[in-house]
Amino acid sequence: MALTGRLGRHCRGHAAVTLILAAALALLAIQSAGCGALDDLVSGQARMAGHSVALVAADSVAAPVPTETPTPSATPTAAPTATTTSTPTVPTATATVPTRPTDTPTPRATSTPRSIPPGVTPAPFFGGITTSGNPKTRVVALTFDSESASVGKLGDMLDAFRQRDMQATFFVLGIWAERNPQWVRRIVDEGHEIGTHSHTHPDLTKLGDAQVLAELGRSVEAIERASAGRRMPRLLRPPFGAANRRTLDIAAKQGYETIKWNVDPEDWRDSTPAESIVRTVGQKAQPGDIVVMHLHVSKTAESMPAILDALQARGLRSGTISQVLGRKP
Numbered sequence: 495m496a497l498t499g500r501l502g503r504h505c506r507g508h509a510a511v512t513l514i515l516a517a518a519l520a521l522l523a524i525q526s527a528g529c530g531a532l533d534d535l536v537s538g539q540a541r542m543a544g545h546s547v548a549l550v551a552a553d554s555v556a557a558p559v560p561t562e563t564p565t566p567s568a569t570p571t572a573a574p575t576a577t578t579t580s581t582p583t584v585p586t587a588t589a590t591v592p593t594r595p596t597d598t599p600t601p602r603a604t605s606t607p608r609s610i611p612p613g614v615t616p617a618p619f620f621g622g623i624t625t626s627g628n629p630k631t632r633v634v635a636l637t638f639d640s641e642s643a644s645v646g647k648l649g650d651m652l653d654a655f656r657q658r659d660m661q662a663t664f665f666v667l668g669i670w671a672e673r674n675p676q677w678v679r680r681i682v683d684e685g686h687e688i689g690t691h692s693h694t695h696p697d698l699t700k701l702g703d704a705q706v707l708a709e710l711g712r713s714v715e716a717i718e719r720a721s722a723g724r725r726m727p728r729l730l731r732p733p734f735g736a737a738n739r740r741t742l743d744i745a746a747k748q749g750y751e752t753i754k755w756n757v758d759p760e761d762w763r764d765s766t767p768a769e770s771i772v773r774t775v776g777q778k779a780q781p782g783d784i785v786v787m788h789l790h791v792s793k794t795a796e797s798m799p800a801i802l803d804a805l806q807a808r809g810l811r812s813g814t815i816s817q818v819l820g821r822k823p
């Protein structure tokens with residue numbers, strides 16, 4: 495038969511073995527085999543790539559081997575929980591992040607509410623740098639860093655979010671929180687998230703370990719004091735986006751996730767026109783994107799109604815970091 499002929503042609507030195515094995519090989523329907531495969535068969539170590547199923551079956555016919563690895567299923571397996579909200583575009587997620595406390599006291603770590611679209615699972619906290627979220631959330635995470643103690647036109651900005659029932663994340667300096675506790679409270683009360691942008695805005699990669707810890711600790715203390723103990727997700731936006739393995743590890747050990755961005759309209763530049771910010775964020779940002787902007791920049795605050803309306807017109811909304819990572823409604 496063709497198989498025998500092919501084996502014979504390729505492996506004349508193995509003619510006798512070929513005869514012995516021909517019947518078994520025919521049963522196994524091997525499409526082709528080279529000298530290496532035949533030598534392996536003789537020595538009982540058959541493992542030729544592409545033929546592993548058939549060759550393994552020669553050793554143990556009764557034990558079928560799966561031909562492909564099942565892909566992990568994102569299909570929800572549990573009934574919706576009581577935390578499911580009525581907002582269809584924003585999925586809920588109640589799974590815990592193992593290494594840090596969350597707002598949800600008794601989450602079902604192994605189940606996912608059905609309101610989460612297929613494929614949306616809470617992003618794990620792995621101690622690296624997070625630059626974007628899950629595109630299936632239909633959420634764009636607008637984030638605002640404070641660079642000093644200045645408030646700028648924060649009131650106008652918050653009004654724009656409140657009028658549209660959208661949220662954002664504010665990465666504030668400890669010195670900003672100390673100076674502006676009333677604004678910290680309003681941000682939190684209106685459903686936004688607050689993360690730390692350090693205490694005094696140094697480049698953390700240029701500090702010693704103890705100083706990095708102090709920058710983190712002092713800022714968090716100030717934010718928590720100002721927010722009257724309201725628990726916030728532990729998020730760090732490092733000043734200048736500067737992070738390295740050491741600062742990431744220090745932050746992670748304190749339970750802080752380092753969040754950067756993947757969209758930067760460069761709103762802090764004087765040369766950036768407001769229209770450009772609206773275009774980059776409102777018209778171009780994609781679901782799952784994390785956008786960096788600045789809390790004190792007037793044109794950013796003034797552009798917020800146009801940005802949020804443009805997102806809404808595309809079926810998107812601004813949400814918090816926890817939302818864009820699929821961890822919270």
Ligand SMILES: [Zn+2]
Pocket residue numbers: 639640641691695732733734
């Ligand atoms: Zn900054």
